[in-house]
Amino acid sequence: MIENLREMIDGLTEKEAKTLLYHIFLRVNLVEETQYSQEQFFTDVSEIYKRILNYKANQMHNEENGLHKKVHIIFGDSASGCLRAALKGLGVNQEEKVITFSSLFSIGPVWQLHTEEGRKERKEWFTKHFRYSEEDATHYIQCFQNALGEISSIPSDVPITIWTGENAHEQTGLRFVLYLLNEKANDITVINATKAHAAYFNQAELTYTVLHTGEIVPEKLQAIYEKSRLNQLLSLQDRKRLAEEWLRLADTNEVLRIWKNGYVQSITEEWFDPHVIQAAQELHSKQKKKDFVKAARVIGEALGSLEQYVGDEFLEYRLRMLIGQNVFEAVGSLEAMRYYSVRLR
CATH class of the missing domain: 1.10.10 (Arc Repressor Mutant, subunit A)
Structure with a gap:
């Protein structure tokens, strides 16, 4: 319930949040300056709470069951925010859905991550070594589970675009997601954002190396998306190859990965x-x-x-x-x- 409440609050627009605060503050003022009782205050605020919960639940249900023309899958919160802003700039944010994996795939165990046992091991590793609180760890795993659920719910006729880059984080994520989509017949396109950034924006006298998609500003990400609309679909052979590469990664026990010579390489954690x-x-x-x-x-x-x-x-x-x-x-x-x-x- 707490996780649902956190998600609901995160989903409030600025106007909705201000309206909610106004009604709560108004009733606090009434308690202090009128005969309005604390019991009535609690009753009214409870009613507001229930109405907001129902409203947001219905809104989320409508969004999840809406007719999206395309689904984007992206890795990292900063990359997701930039992509959402880019889609909004193009006027397609209501019809093109974004699914986000917040987890950093270049670090931490990925052993059998496509299973519940593997996800539990990854959560325990981060809790132990990164000093996550139980609340943080639970929120992390809940967000991961939500992304998995969203992927499994993609209708078979909706095209999918997966965003990646020249780094172990996004390349590992790409392979993981393609394994999850292995049984789906959707058309899949891959956009390598960092490679596209170098091709479209670097100049002979000015070269800027972008390590991951989250470093690309929305305006440039928007241009990359527009230029990549005609990208070829990922072939069945490549889909199978990348899914198999995921299975090889999922059999490793290392907690650190790098991107080198076009491959994700598992290395010892002392590497850096x-x-x-x-x-x-x-x-x-x-x-x-x-x-x-x-x-x-x-x-x-x-x-x-x-x-x-x-x-x-x-x-x-x-x-x-x-x-x-x-x-x-x-x-x-x-x-x-x-x-x-x-x-x-």
């Missing part, structure tokens, strides 16, 4: 440790005396040196592991990167 150490060395070199440096600054420096997309949470996890191995010493609380500083021993 040298980048973290080098970032600290460079920061120390700018000091008169080697002193403690904010952990967030070390992570930021290391992240900027990578040609792979793994996110700051993973690098911060590795920094804590290096502290435990006595590579770094730390002062402050390790509860979050903003609370502590580190120094190479």
